[in-house]
Amino acid sequence: xxxxxxxxxxxxxxxxxxxxxxxxxxxxxxxxxxxxxxxxxxxxxxxxxxxxxxxxxxxxxxxxxxxxxxxxxxxxxxxxxxxxxxxxxxxxxxxxxxxxxxxxxxxxxxxxxxxxxxxxxxxxxxxxxxxxxxxxxxxxxxxxxxxxxxxxxxxxxxxxxxxxxxxxxxxxxxxxxxxxxxxxxxxxxxxxxxxxxxxxxxxxxxxxxxxxxxxxxxxxxxxxxxxxxxxxxxxxxxxxxxxxxxxxxxxxxxxxxxxxxxxxxxxxxxxxxxxxxxxxxxxxxxxxxxxxxxxxxxxxxxxxxxxxxxxxxx
Amino acid sequence: xxxxxxxxxxxxxxxxxxxxxxxxxxxxxxxxxxxxxxxxxxxxxxxxxxxxxxxxxxxxxxxxxxxxxxxxxxxxxxxxxxxxxxxxxxxxxxxxxxxxxxxxxxxxxxxxxxxxxxxxxxxxxxxxxxxxxxxxxxxxxxxxxxxxxxxxxxxxxxxxxxxxxxxxxxxxxxxxxxxxxxxxxxxxxxxxxxxxxxxxxxxxxxxxxxxxxxxxxxxxxxxxxxxxxxxxxxxxxxxxxxxxxxxxxxxxxxxxxxxxxxxxxxxxxxxxxxxxxxxxxxxxxxxxxxxxxxxxxxxxxxxxx
Numbered sequence: 001x002x003x004x005x006x007x008x009x010x011x012x013x014x015x016x017x018x019x020x021x022x023x024x025x026x027x028x029x030x031x032x033x034x035x036x037x038x039x040x041x042x043x044x045x046x047x048x049x050x051x052x053x054x055x056x057x058x059x060x061x062x063x064x065x066x067x068x069x070x071x072x073x074x075x076x077x078x079x080x081x082x083x084x085x086x087x088x089x090x091x092x093x094x095x096x097x098x099x100x101x102x103x104x105x106x107x108x109x110x111x112x113x114x115x116x117x118x119x120x121x122x123x124x125x126x127x128x129x130x131x132x133x134x135x136x137x138x139x140x141x142x143x144x145x146x147x148x149x150x151x152x153x154x155x156x157x158x159x160x161x162x163x164x165x166x167x168x169x170x171x172x173x174x175x176x177x178x179x180x181x182x183x184x185x186x187x188x189x190x191x192x193x194x195x196x197x198x199x200x201x202x203x204x205x206x207x208x209x210x211x212x213x214x215x216x217x218x219x220x221x222x223x224x225x226x227x228x229x230x231x232x233x234x235x236x237x238x239x240x241x242x243x244x245x246x247x248x249x250x251x252x253x254x255x256x257x258x259x260x261x262x263x264x265x266x267x268x269x270x271x272x273x274x275x276x277x278x279x280x281x282x283x284x285x286x287x288x289x290x291x292x293x294x295x296x297x298x299x300x301x302x303x304x305x306x307x308x309x310x311x312x313x314x
Numbered sequence: 315x316x317x318x319x320x321x322x323x324x325x326x327x328x329x330x331x332x333x334x335x336x337x338x339x340x341x342x343x344x345x346x347x348x349x350x351x352x353x354x355x356x357x358x359x360x361x362x363x364x365x366x367x368x369x370x371x372x373x374x375x376x377x378x379x380x381x382x383x384x385x386x387x388x389x390x391x392x393x394x395x396x397x398x399x400x401x402x403x404x405x406x407x408x409x410x411x412x413x414x415x416x417x418x419x420x421x422x423x424x425x426x427x428x429x430x431x432x433x434x435x436x437x438x439x440x441x442x443x444x445x446x447x448x449x450x451x452x453x454x455x456x457x458x459x460x461x462x463x464x465x466x467x468x469x470x471x472x473x474x475x476x477x478x479x480x481x482x483x484x485x486x487x488x489x490x491x492x493x494x495x496x497x498x499x500x501x502x503x504x505x506x507x508x509x510x511x512x513x514x515x516x517x518x519x520x521x522x523x524x525x526x527x528x529x530x531x532x533x534x535x536x537x538x539x540x541x542x543x544x545x546x547x548x549x550x551x552x553x554x555x556x557x558x559x560x561x562x563x564x565x566x567x568x569x570x571x572x573x574x575x576x577x578x579x580x581x582x583x584x585x586x587x588x589x590x591x592x593x594x595x596x597x598x599x600x601x602x603x604x605x606x607x608x609x610x611x612x613x614x615x616x617x618x619x
Contacts (some may be wrong), residue, residue, distance in 0.1 A: 156557040167345030284459035291454040
């Protein structure tokens with residue numbers, strides 16, 4: 001919506017535009033107003049919620065056991081007709097061990113999503129704590145913490161994550177820790193820059209003047225004001241972490257078989273790709289759709305709820 | 315300027331030591347190389363013998379000091395896997411990745427520049443939205459998946475290129491195209507947004523009012539001022555790619571670059587080789603960051619070091 005305004009305003013070549021402020025009076029109306037003119041974000045939100053719901057209620061939706069192999073049914077192409085011995089048709093085909101691809105996708109989504117969600121949640125907690133301390137206290141604490149963040153950001157992330165998993169063994173927990181190790185810095189930077197902005201506002205100045213305690217200023221005044229950029233970071237980082245998890249699992253250092261994850265499914269199906277394209281195509285599409293939805297929602301929140309930052313989309 | 319470069323080189327040294335110590339802690343304090351090198355049924359005597367041979371029975375701080383000395387001397391020892399100096403193996407693999415990344419970024423930049431500028435110039439129109447969304451979709455696909463799809467279509471179905479290997483142009487086309495996707499998407503987005511920001515600023519309006527040629531406005535004024543953010547993005551992606559982010563794609567195409575070496579090293583649990591890789595890769599990232607920072611002064615004369 002901002003882009004349209006800019007383009008409209010550039011018609012008069014002066015870049016000036018005055019708009020009557022419409023104040024929505026109810027929460028629901030506010031939300032509808034936010035979605036107005038951005039149907040894409042609405043669709044993305046709908047698709048994402050469906051993916052999350054189906055993944056987490058996996059036993060309800062998956063037609064087959066994702067780890068039970070059935071050698072008679074191996075490498076069946078996608079079909080709408082039920083298998084010979086009856087049961088739900090293998091809509092997305094079966095893999096080299098006769099496991100239903102759709103069921104594995106659904107259970108894999110559970111793993112991929114929960115790894116990404118946990119990593120970003122922990123990273124956000126660590127990042128926000130460091131960012132807030134750094135941004136609020138300033139001085140040598142700030143200098144020290146930010147150098148730490150800078151130096152950590154120059155580390156080769158993939159290499160460190162792989163080393164970590166190599167030493168501790170590949171498992172979902174170790175993968176989560178490895179990704180956390182390379183993913184907390186951006187949250188710290190983000191939180192610090194936001195705290196720096198909010199700290200100088202009149203509101204905080206006033207709080208200090210009337211003698212609010214520091215924790216009170218943090219929790220009641222600063223935190224709610226930096227929430228929207230932090231949510232944006234959360235959503236966009238989830239997209240990054242889903243990609244990172246897929247990458248690690250694809251290389252064989254993430255989720256281990258027989259469990260399923262989207263990246264692992266591509267890695268496993270790779271050698272059968274010439275005869276069985278469905279083993280690779282569907283997990284890849286699922287990853288792409290999930291990441292696309294997260295990016296669309298992230299960018300939408302950024303544009304819509306945070307007029308302070310310019311719409312730099314990276 | 316000189317002072318700035320010296321400071322940055324000091325910073326580079328800190329980064330390299332930091333990452334080396336981190337990897338040392340992960341491999342020697344959290345894990346134990348002996349456990350990963352010997353089979354599970356190895357006897358205690360064998361373990362002690364190997365620990366002694368590798369110097370792992372010394373106190374951990376002495377080990378760390380020994381290790382840091384080896385980093386300073388650039389001598390990481392022989393690779394356990396190939397029995398030749400580790401740094402040599404790593405350096406030999408760099409050109410392959412360099413070729414791939416260089417051409418991928420040339421391709422990405424050549425395509426992204428006109429698209430980004432057009433999208434910014436037509437900001438808000440259907441053309442802008444089309445290109446913005448295309449670039450967003452382009453970066454959502456995992457590169458290793460794109461690689462497999464390209465192989466399936468161009469190598470298997472059409473037979474135009476080889477499925478994997480290293481050497482000729484027929485080997486290199488698909489990995490280059492695959493690797494170009496993500497930087498291209500990032501570049502289109504950053505060029506679009508930073509150009510749009512410039513085109514809406516007061517000095518462009520002034521230039522237009524004076525009747526300056528539109529080409530001069532676009533390339534002489536707006537692009538030059540947008541360059542710093544474009545270069546930042548470019549350097550960021552380049553650093554990540556040269557630091558082994560290409561691993562999955564190199565594995566798919568059997569391309570003997572540094573990414574594939576990293577994956578092999580992890581598979582063989584070869585610590586000297588791992589340390590040499592960490593050193594090389596951290597050095598490359600810092601070098602690219604340094605070049606990026608220095609280039610700011612070139613595009614933006616208000617920046618002085």
